[in-house]
Amino acid sequence: MKFVNLYKKELREMITPTTILILVLMYVGMTMMGSFMGDAVDKTIKDSSKIVICDQDNTEFTKSVIELMKKPAGGDSENEVKLVDIQSEDYASELDRLDISDVVIIPKGFTDEVEQGKTAGFIYVDKLTSLSTMANMSTGSSMAKNLIEISVTSALYGKKVAAGQLTTDEIKQLEVPVEITEKTVVSKNTEDIASQMVVSLKTMENMFLPIIVFLLIVYSSQMVLGAVSTEKIDKTLETLLSAPVSRMAVLSSKMLAAGTVAALYAVVMMFSMGNLRNAVPTGDNNYEEQLKALGLTLSGADYIFIGMQMFVSILIALAVALVLGVLAKDAKSGQSLLLPIQMMSMVPYMLSMFVDIRTLDPLPIRFLIYAIPFTHTFMSSENLMFGHWGLYWAGLAYQLVLLVVCMGFAIHVFTSDKIFTLSLGNGKKKKGGLFGKKNVIDESDQ
Amino acid sequence: MSTGINSEKVLEVKGLSKQYKKGVYASQGVTFDVHKGEIFALIGPNGAGKTTTIRMISTLLKATEGDAIVDGHSILTEPDKVRKAITYLPDEAGAYKSMTGIAYLEFMAGIYSDNKEQIKEYVQRASEISELGERLKDKIGTYSRGMIRKLLLARAMMPKPALAILDEPTSGLDIINALDIRRMIKKLAAQGMSFLLSSHNMLEIEFVSDRVGIIAKGHLLEVGTAEELKEKYQTKNLEEVFEKVVTR
Numbered sequence: 001m002k003f004v005n006l007y008k009k010e011l012r013e014m015i016t017p018t019t020i021l022i023l024v025l026m027y028v029g030m031t032m033m034g035s036f037m038g039d040a041v042d043k044t045i046k047d048s049s050k051i052v053i054c055d056q057d058n059t060e061f062t063k064s065v066i067e068l069m070k071k072p073a074g075g076d077s078e079n080e081v082k083l084v085d086i087q088s089e090d091y092a093s094e095l096d097r098l099d100i101s102d103v104v105i106i107p108k109g110f111t112d113e114v115e116q117g118k119t120a121g122f123i124y125v126d127k128l129t130s131l132s133t134m135a136n137m138s139t140g141s142s143m144a145k146n147l148i149e150i151s152v153t154s155a156l157y158g159k160k161v162a163a164g165q166l167t168t169d170e171i172k173q174l175e176v177p178v179e180i181t182e183k184t185v186v187s188k189n190t191e192d193i194a195s196q197m198v199v200s201l202k203t204m205e206n207m208f209l210p211i212i213v214f215l216l217i218v219y220s221s222q223m224v225l226g227a228v229s230t231e232k233i234d235k236t237l238e239t240l241l242s243a244p245v246s247r248m249a250v251l252s253s254k255m256l257a258a259g260t261v262a263a264l265y266a267v268v269m270m271f272s273m274g275n276l277r278n279a280v281p282t283g284d285n286n287y288e289e290q291l292k293a294l295g296l297t298l299s300g301a302d303y304i305f306i307g308m309q310m311f312v313s314i315l316i317a318l319a320v321a322l323v324l325g326v327l328a329k330d331a332k333s334g335q336s337l338l339l340p341i342q343m344m345s346m347v348p349y350m351l352s353m354f355v356d357i358r359t360l361d362p363l364p365i366r367f368l369i370y371a372i373p374f375t376h377t378f379m380s381s382e383n384l385m386f387g388h389w390g391l392y393w394a395g396l397a398y399q400l401v402l403l404v405v406c407m408g409f410a411i412h413v414f415t416s417d418k419i420f421t422l423s424l425g426n427g428k429k430k431k432g433g434l435f436g437k438k439n440v441i442d443e444s445d446q
Numbered sequence: 447m448s449t450g451i452n453s454e455k456v457l458e459v460k461g462l463s464k465q466y467k468k469g470v471y472a473s474q475g476v477t478f479d480v481h482k483g484e485i486f487a488l489i490g491p492n493g494a495g496k497t498t499t500i501r502m503i504s505t506l507l508k509a510t511e512g513d514a515i516v517d518g519h520s521i522l523t524e525p526d527k528v529r530k531a532i533t534y535l536p537d538e539a540g541a542y543k544s545m546t547g548i549a550y551l552e553f554m555a556g557i558y559s560d561n562k563e564q565i566k567e568y569v570q571r572a573s574e575i576s577e578l579g580e581r582l583k584d585k586i587g588t589y590s591r592g593m594i595r596k597l598l599l600a601r602a603m604m605p606k607p608a609l610a611i612l613d614e615p616t617s618g619l620d621i622i623n624a625l626d627i628r629r630m631i632k633k634l635a636a637q638g639m640s641f642l643l644s645s646h647n648m649l650e651i652e653f654v655s656d657r658v659g660i661i662a663k664g665h666l667l668e669v670g671t672a673e674e675l676k677e678k679y680q681t682k683n684l685e686e687v688f689e690k691v692v693t694r
Contacts, residue, residue: 234540239598242504242534242611243557244526417507421466 228325592623
């Protein structure tokens with residue numbers, strides 16, 4: 001009985017309205033993210049049945065291969081095969097002209113090579129628009145590579161095995177029937193490298209930048225929120241604000257100190273992550289050159305652009321944290337109040353890892369995610385690498401406007417009575433104690 | 447009774463009101479004054495408007511009506527000058543736990559002065575007032591409540607303000623610490639420092655203050671010395687005066 005009473009008491013203390021709010025927000029947030037990701041997976045599955053082919057050889061054999069692609073043997077599903085005409089080797093322009101993201105090119109002479117017992121070559125061109133996981137799942141055209149290989153092997157078996165004996169060259173040809181030349185297009189640049197290889201090489205970098213952004217936002221806001229709430233609860237803030245020092249000086253010193261520590265963290269983390277990345281061998285130094293040629297490496301200027309968005313994000317987080325810190329009634333509520341900032345950074349962080357936010361459907365959801373100021377910072381490195389400058393500048397402009405609004409509000413709170421009268425659940429009127437009258441309150445005399 | 451009182455007014459509160467919402471006053475039309483070297487105490491029940499009045503005089507809250515003149519400066523038009531003339535000790539205030547006592551005093555002295563010599567002088571004075579001795583070198587996190595209160599009181603006294611505003615200066619302290627602090631206040635008042643106190647403790651008020659203001663329901667209902675009030679209400683002590691005033 002004693003234990004049950006104790007257990008009930010502990011539960012009552014732990015399950016507060018704030019705890020319930022946190023649980024509800026977590027449930028809603030995760031469900032929403034799951035829904036967004038589900039939509040992205042659906043789109044990928046639909047895309048996986050779309051094959052884009054450029055048949056430059058145009059023989060009975062290649063036509064039969066394409067027929068096989070439409071309805072692969074042993075499969076129940078049918079693929080949508082789109083035939084296109086690639087007119088030049090400027091693949092970036094050709095993909096743009098045809099409004100496609102990838103294509104399998106069967107070059108002229110492909111059938112002849114097969115018939116002459118040579119390893120036949122074809123080209124696979126893939127345009128990368130994002131480094132997120134879902135955006136780079138297998139497409140129909142990448143599947144077509146395997147189907148071509150199966151078709152050629154099947155044709156060879158049919159012909160050679162039926163003829164009786166296989167020569168050594170023919171066995172070799174059966175082992176490696178086709179040779180694929182893979183090309184990756186990014187913006188206007190094309191390189192002879194498989195898109196999956198590009199994604200693999202960039203995964204590490206693609207992961208560590210969002211981690212830094214996430215940690216910096218959460219950590220710096222936690223510092224300011226803690227500093228303000230502790231000072232308010234301990235009443236050291238009252239002591240300071242009644243001393244001959246301007247409120248703006250108190251406010252800006254807090255923000256600057258949090259910003260300085262956050263910047264210190266950023267620098268140390270950037271170097272640490274950089275070392276971690278460098279420690280992982282890429283195997284072939286040529287890859288680095290190819291990534292550079294594709295525009296997928298960040299220059300010094302790019303880091304400045306990313307740093308600008310990161311800095312503005314941190315300032316927004318600090319301004320919001322400052323107001324939230326003022327709302328805190330005690331240390332426990334102070335920690336709970338951090339949740340909105342954590343959620344606002346968690347959602348775009350997770351989404352940017354898995355989906356290409358630019359293509360999120362439906363449109364209102366995409367704009368809802370864009371409305372979270374930190375989203376633009378999580379997207380900044382991709383925006384720069386893939387040349388989405390419009391999105392970068394629009395994001396930065398939005399962040400700056402929001403910063404002015406948040407900072408203005410924080411300054412208003414800090415320089416007005418609200419710094420002392422504002423707190424969560426303070427909307428109810430106090431009845432003036434034992435002798436009080438309903439129309440007389442002292443919000444601060446607690 | 448403080449012996450250092452003279453006729454010069456350090457604080458003139460004139461019709462001071464704070465309205466949070468239309469028709470809802472935390473304090474209304476509060477008028478009183480404090481002379482140089484005087485200890486003036488505001489007493490009243492919870493939610494009576496003591497802290498709001500004190501916060502307005504300390505320039506923490508903006509008055510919606512009326513004004514207060516502190517050492518010749520208006521809280522409405524010259525809040526910066528007022529802040530130079532006062533020090534404020536909030537009720538149940540804490541200090542920065544990660545600092546040592548001496549570091550805290552140095553930090554606060556640096557807020558009140560830019561002059562190194564003066565900062566040194568302030569810290570020296572505060573160290574003496576606090577009577578904490580070697581414990582000033584320890585982190586505030588290790589201090590008892592009484593020690594923190596003494597440190598904060600010393601901080602409030604160190605720049606020799608024209609007016610020291612102390613909200614519940616001895617609340618939560620044991621008898622010995624409370625007596626120490628009361629003696630400290632009386633000693634400094636005798637040296638010419640003026641005090642505005644608020645308290646629930648009638649015995650303390652009777653012992654320490656020169657004049658008393660009884661505040662209830664946002665209104666200042668009575669002002670006078672403890673003797674005057676006891677005579678007026680025909681009571682033996684201030685507690686009974688308080689009861690008669692606030693329940694009438």
